[in-house]
Amino acid sequence: MRGDDLVSARDGVARATPHSHDSAIDGVDVAPVPRAMLRDALYDGGLVIAPGCYDVVGARVLEAAGIDAAYLTPFGFQAADAPSPHAPQDPWERYLDRARELVDAAGLAIVVDGQTGLEGNRSADARAADAFSAGAAGFVVEDRQGFGKDRPLRTMAEVGREVAQVRREVGRETTVIVRTDAVRNSVDDARARCESYLDAGADLVLPLMTRYLNYPDTPADRERRMSAYGFLLERVPANRIVVHSPTGRHLPVDEARRIGFGLYLMSQLLISSAVTAMAQEVAAVLADEPGTLPLLAPVDLATLTGVGQWLENRW
Numbered sequence: 001m002r003g004d005d006l007v008s009a010r011d012g013v014a015r016a017t018p019h020s021h022d023s024a025i026d027g028v029d030v031a032p033v034p035r036a037m038l039r040d041a042l043y044d045g046g047l048v049i050a051p052g053c054y055d056v057v058g059a060r061v062l063e064a065a066g067i068d069a070a071y072l073t074p075f076g077f078q079a080a081d082a083p084s085p086h087a088p089q090d091p092w093e094r095y096l097d098r099a100r101e102l103v104d105a106a107g108l109a110i111v112v113d114g115q116t117g118l119e120g121n122r123s124a125d126a127r128a129a130d131a132f133s134a135g136a137a138g139f140v141v142e143d144r145q146g147f148g149k150d151r152p153l154r155t156m157a158e159v160g161r162e163v164a165q166v167r168r169e170v171g172r173e174t175t176v177i178v179r180t181d182a183v184r185n186s187v188d189d190a191r192a193r194c195e196s197y198l199d200a201g202a203d204l205v206l207p208l209m210t211r212y213l214n215y216p217d218t219p220a221d222r223e224r225r226m227s228a229y230g231f232l233l234e235r236v237p238a239n240r241i242v243v244h245s246p247t248g249r250h251l252p253v254d255e256a257r258r259i260g261f262g263l264y265l266m267s268q269l270l271i272s273s274a275v276t277a278m279a280q281e282v283a284a285v286l287a288d289e290p291g292t293l294p295l296l297a298p299v300d301l302a303t304l305t306g307v308g309q310w311l312e313n314r315w
Contacts, residue, residue, distance in 0.1 A: 005062035011023075035173035038069055038109035038137040038202070042175065044068050045239065047257045051248070052267035054098070056105040057305055061270070063106035063302055069137070070108045072099050074116035076271040091118040092127075096134045105306075111177070111265075112139035117147040125165040131174075131211035138175040140206065141166055142195060143182070153182060156193055160200035167201050177242055177263075179206040187228050194236045204262055207232060213250050225250070229259070238262070247272050 001304035041048045049070035053059050054076030062209050075137045082089070088094050095118050102110050112131040119127050124141050126138040143159045144151040150253050159178065166176055173277055178197040182190040186206075194205040213226040232241065245251055248266035277293060302308040 035109075035135075035137050035171075038111070038175050041068055041109070042204070042239070042262050045260075046266060047253070047261055048261070048263045049253065050109075050263060050265050051269040052076055052110055052265070053102060053108075053110075053122040053270060056101055058270045058274075059102045059106040059108055060305055062110060062120060068090040069111060070102065070106075070110060071111045071265050071267060072102060072113060073267045073271070074113055075120065075268055078118075081122050090120070092120060092130070094123065096130055099131065099134040099136060107138035110135065111140065111175075111263075112136040113140045115144070115179075117142070119147075123165075124162045128166040132170045136170075136174060138177055139166065139170055139284055140177045140179055142179045143294050144199075149181075153180075153185075156196040159193075159197060163197060163200040163202050175203045177204045177206055179208055179242075183207050183209055184211060191232050191277045194238040194241070198236070198240055204240055204242050205236065206244060206265070208244060213245065213264065217250070233259070244291070278304060 038048065049067060050070050050071045051058075051062060051067065052073030052075070053062060053070035054073055058076075059070060067313040072095075073143055075097070077095055081094060081098075083089070083091075083094055088097065095116065098108055099112050102108065112134065114124065114127040114131060122130070122182055128139050128141075141159075141162060143153050143156075163176060163178060170176065180190055180193045180197070182193050190207045194207055197205050209225065209228065212221075212228055229241075230245075241261050242263040242265060243256055243261045244265045244267065246266070246268040248264070248269050251264070253264065281291045281293070281295070296304070299308075302310075
């Protein structure tokens with residue numbers, strides 16, 4: 001299913017009644033999740049930017065910046081995860097709780113990565129059902145056998161069957177994304193797999209271009225990277241492709257828009273910028289020097305993070 005087929009599929013489902021999910025706060029149903037929001041944004045033809053997000057502050061920062069979507073990044077989640085004695089011992093359950101918190105905290109369409117190394121032996125359809133319950137607007141599956149960068153790839157037929165199972169669990173409102181690691185073998189293999197996964201019912205495909213992102217960012221390397229994307233685009237519609245850059249520096253947003261890509265994941269943008277800024281400000285304070293950035297006053301922080309009433313009661 002490609003191009004016009006996807007648009008026709010959207011016509012019957014994009015405005016369907018949204019589903020509720022269990023609140024991360026008290027376990028009761030909260031306001032309906034706008035699951036179709038991500039699908040609507042994708043089909044409207046513009047580039048959807050989804051920075052990696054791993055906590056509520058980040059979600060509110062993205063919302064304040066006018067961002068519509070966020071990607072629950074396993075990297076950021078695990079870096080910030082420090083389970084209390086009362087937290088679920090299962091890391092997958094903690095991961096799902098974080099997804100619920102992000103959905104509850106801001107009006108963002110949350111994309112949940114479903115193959116993170118946290119899921120244990122859960123099947124893809126079980127993980128998809130979990131993500132759906134948590135309020136995910138998008139769900140990512142992969143074509144590796146298990147978790148790990150050197151794991152072999154499954155056959156296209158196997159992944160196609162998995163896509164069908166996931167689709168049954170999440171319905172048409174949730175965007176199904178299939179990541180392929182085949183670029184490590186060849187871009188030709190990746191292109192064939194992207195076509196196959198779209199035909200199997202995936203909404204979007206994410207050819208992981210890590211081997212091209214590892215190059216220094218010189219004009220020659222940018223040309224090499226874009227030629228690989230150009231090869232994919234010969235047979236895969238641009239608006240069905242998810243592009244990826246850890247910090248959003250490998251592909252200018254304007255260029256991604258011009259090409260017509262559907263979704264741009266910037267998986268480590270928030271955690272990278274946060275850690276960098278924190279380290280710089282701590283060093284400046286200890287050295288009695290001015291920091292590199294103007295810091296928000298408490299009242300501005302309270303407004304941004306939604307804790308204004310607490311601040312008023314506190315001081």
